Amino acid sequence: xxxxxxxxxxxxxxxxxxxxxxxxxxxxxxxxxxxxxxxxxxxxxxxxxxxxxxxxxxxxxxxxxxxxxxxxxxxxxxxxxxxxxxxxxxxxxxxxxxxxxxxxxxxxxxxxxxxxxxxxxxxxxxxxxxxxxxxxxxxxxxxxxxxxxxxxxxxxxxxxxxxxxxxxxxxxxxxxxxxxxxxxxxxxxxxxxxxxxxxxxxxxxxxxxxxxxxxxxxxxxxxxxxxxxxxxxxxxxxxxxxxxxxxxxxxxxxxxxxxxxxxxxxxxxxxxxxxxxxxxxxxxxxxxxxxxxxxxxxxxxxxxxxxxxxxxxxxxxxxxxxxxxxxxxxxxxxxxxxxxxxxxxxxxxxxxxxxxxxxxxxxxxxxxxxxxxxxxxxxxxxxxxxxxxxxxxxxxxxxxxxxxxxxx
Amino acid sequence: xxxxxxxxxxxxxxxxxxxxxxxxxxxxxxxxxxxxxxxxxxxxx
Numbered sequence: 001x002x003x004x005x006x007x008x009x010x011x012x013x014x015x016x017x018x019x020x021x022x023x024x025x026x027x028x029x030x031x032x033x034x035x036x037x038x039x040x041x042x043x044x045x046x047x048x049x050x051x052x053x054x055x056x057x058x059x060x061x062x063x064x065x066x067x068x069x070x071x072x073x074x075x076x077x078x079x080x081x082x083x084x085x086x087x088x089x090x091x092x093x094x095x096x097x098x099x100x101x102x103x104x105x106x107x108x109x110x111x112x113x114x115x116x117x118x119x120x121x122x123x124x125x126x127x128x129x130x131x132x133x134x135x136x137x138x139x140x141x142x143x144x145x146x147x148x149x150x151x152x153x154x155x156x157x158x159x160x161x162x163x164x165x166x167x168x169x170x171x172x173x174x175x176x177x178x179x180x181x182x183x184x185x186x187x188x189x190x191x192x193x194x195x196x197x198x199x200x201x202x203x204x205x206x207x208x209x210x211x212x213x214x215x216x217x218x219x220x221x222x223x224x225x226x227x228x229x230x231x232x233x234x235x236x237x238x239x240x241x242x243x244x245x246x247x248x249x250x251x252x253x254x255x256x257x258x259x260x261x262x263x264x265x266x267x268x269x270x271x272x273x274x275x276x277x278x279x280x281x282x283x284x285x286x287x288x289x290x291x292x293x294x295x296x297x298x299x300x301x302x303x304x305x306x307x308x309x310x311x312x313x314x315x316x317x318x319x320x321x322x323x324x325x326x327x328x329x330x331x332x333x334x335x336x337x338x339x340x341x342x343x344x345x346x347x348x349x350x351x352x353x354x355x356x357x358x359x360x361x362x363x364x365x366x367x368x369x370x371x372x373x374x375x376x377x378x379x380x381x382x383x384x385x386x387x388x389x390x391x392x393x394x395x396x397x398x399x400x401x402x403x404x405x406x407x408x
Numbered sequence: 409x410x411x412x413x414x415x416x417x418x419x420x421x422x423x424x425x426x427x428x429x430x431x432x433x434x435x436x437x438x439x440x441x442x443x444x445x446x447x448x449x450x451x452x453x
Contacts, residue, residue, distance in 0.1 A: 242419070242420075242423075245423055246419075246423055249423050249426045249427065249430070252426070252430045252431075253426060253430060256430075256431050257431075258430075282412070284410075284412045284413045284415075284416040285412050285416070287416035287419055287420065288412060288415045288416050288419055291416075291419035291420075291422075291423070333412055347410070347411050347412050
């Protein structure tokens with residue numbers, strides 16, 4: 001097999017773009033918490049970048065993409081990157097070195113558990129977070145990645161469409177975030193005192209960097225530098241912009257002011273929703289997906305507030321609900337005019353695709369919810385999930401890391 | 409024009425139309441609340 005230098009360059013550059021998203025997420029989340037917790041919140045993302053980078057080469061990639069076992073999980077043949085060399089693997093990407101594909105996928109595995117950290121911000125014990133993240137990546141992320149993207153995975157064989165991770169990344173992290181928020185319980189003072197974002201500028205900067213990195217996430221998922229990558233790039237930008245406009249408009253109507261943080265959150269919701277669809281829909285589909293994301297994710301936050309769930313940074317509303325909408329919308333708006341190797345959606349004469357997408361959505365919700373609950377209960381046997389009350393009041397920067405964020 | 413395009417145009421029209429009727433400035437001005445946490449913190453070595 002001949003290696004294509006253009007494809008290889010694009011996938012490696014995309015891996016670097018996706019890598020940037022995880023620290024960007026740290027800044028996005030960091031601005032939204034109180035100043036006594038900003039460093040610990042950023043640390044969640046930075047630490048996971050390190051942790052999963054090692055987990056992935058040791059066993060994560062093998063479980064997710066290794067030789068199929070019962071259509072459920074990859075085997076251990078590729079542990080330690082054994083048999084994952086520099087020649088292409090035609091099952092995944094026929095024109096780039098296998099390790100280029102591996103490192104690109106690594107960055108997806110990195111950011112997914114980092115997304116969950118927004119749900120338990122300002123109250124989770126760091127040691128419990130470390131154990132949870134490692135177990136979650138192994139027992140929740142890796143199997144779902146195999147189902148959807150692995151050669152032989154059952155959802156892959158069923159025909160589920162998930163171009164860049166609507167089910168694998170966003171539903172899995174968003175649903176896990178909801179479960180984590182319920183298991184850990186609310187922060188002290190939740191609902192009684194307002195927890196204002198300490199630095200909105202940091203959040204907008206983080207959202208902007210996420211947007212930038214997401215071009216690698218979606219357009220890079222074409223694993224070729226050609227027409228499909230270009231289309232994915234264009235629809236990603238379009239849906240994101242439309243979702244930001246829509247969210248800002250809905251919040252303007254609801255709160256009587258056009259919110260800056262709302263525009264940033266809307267952009268992220270749009271990025272999430274277009275992710276599974278980015279290799280299958282045209283630009284008109286992207287506009288509808290962005291519009292829907294701006295509406296449904298905003299409404300999900302209102303619902304979350306009404307039922308008093310302390311998902312601190314609204315991971316479920318943005319990633320769980322946004323990912324679900326995106327996965328469903330893929331079944332509505334996918335067209336073979338964009339990707340001839342995929343399938344049409346409902347609006348192009350194939351209603352069956354909606355049912356397949358619903359199966360993938362249900363499987364991801366179920367596995368993530370049950371897996372996360374069991375892992376949290378298991379970790380709690382060895383390490384308390386929450387910090388003590390006085391540690392929470394003092395702030396996690398000092399109580400967990402012994403460092404303040406700002407020496408002002 | 410296919411169904412997807414029709415829905416996309418309607419979506420854009422809803423957002424654009426909303427901007428015509430939404431308030432041009434905040435109806436109430438929120439007082440700036442300076443919480444205790446915003447005070448400089450002393451750092452012991």
